């Protein structure tokens with residue numbers, strides 16, 4: 001399978017398991033997944049005027065920290081995605097727009113599922129920000145772990161009542177917590 005002159009690595013695409021990302025063969029390495037964003041039907045239209053006449057202005061790249069299950073463990077990885085920049089050709093508009101990145105919140109440098117994993121580590125694993133940072137191979141500082149935790153709780157519309165947290169939205173990283181549970185316990189017993 002080819003997209004934008006890239007050959008897609010089906011196996012690594014399945015390992016990454018982000019539905020919107022196709023991993024490119026021969027780029028990155030074992031813990032660095034380089035992919036392209038799948039085309040989204042809405043992207044054909046200008047978000048400002050709805051015109052379908054646009055000019056491709058090339059591809060941009062962004063990188064995110066993420067985590068995936070591997071060999072009964074979870075590993076921290078980097079995901080780089082290429083996505084499109086377009087300019088609306090309607091003479092009254094000229095809006096420049098980009099493909100949406102659905103697996104991360106705007107401006108974030110982590111994937112949403114990693115954000116959710118941090119919430120789980122802190123709430124269910126009972127880890128401190130420092131311990132969570134260590135578990136994430138120190139690729140995210142203690143301060144940033146704290147910022148992500150609080151931002152994600154706001155997004156999840158969590159109600160905190162006498163030390164109990166009620167989520168009004170679903171966390172979607174059960175696998176991460178399950179895989180790390182043993183590791184967390186061992187870590188805490190030391």
Ligand SMILES: [Zn+2]
Pocket residue numbers: 046047048049050051088089090093094095
């Ligand atoms: Zn437009």
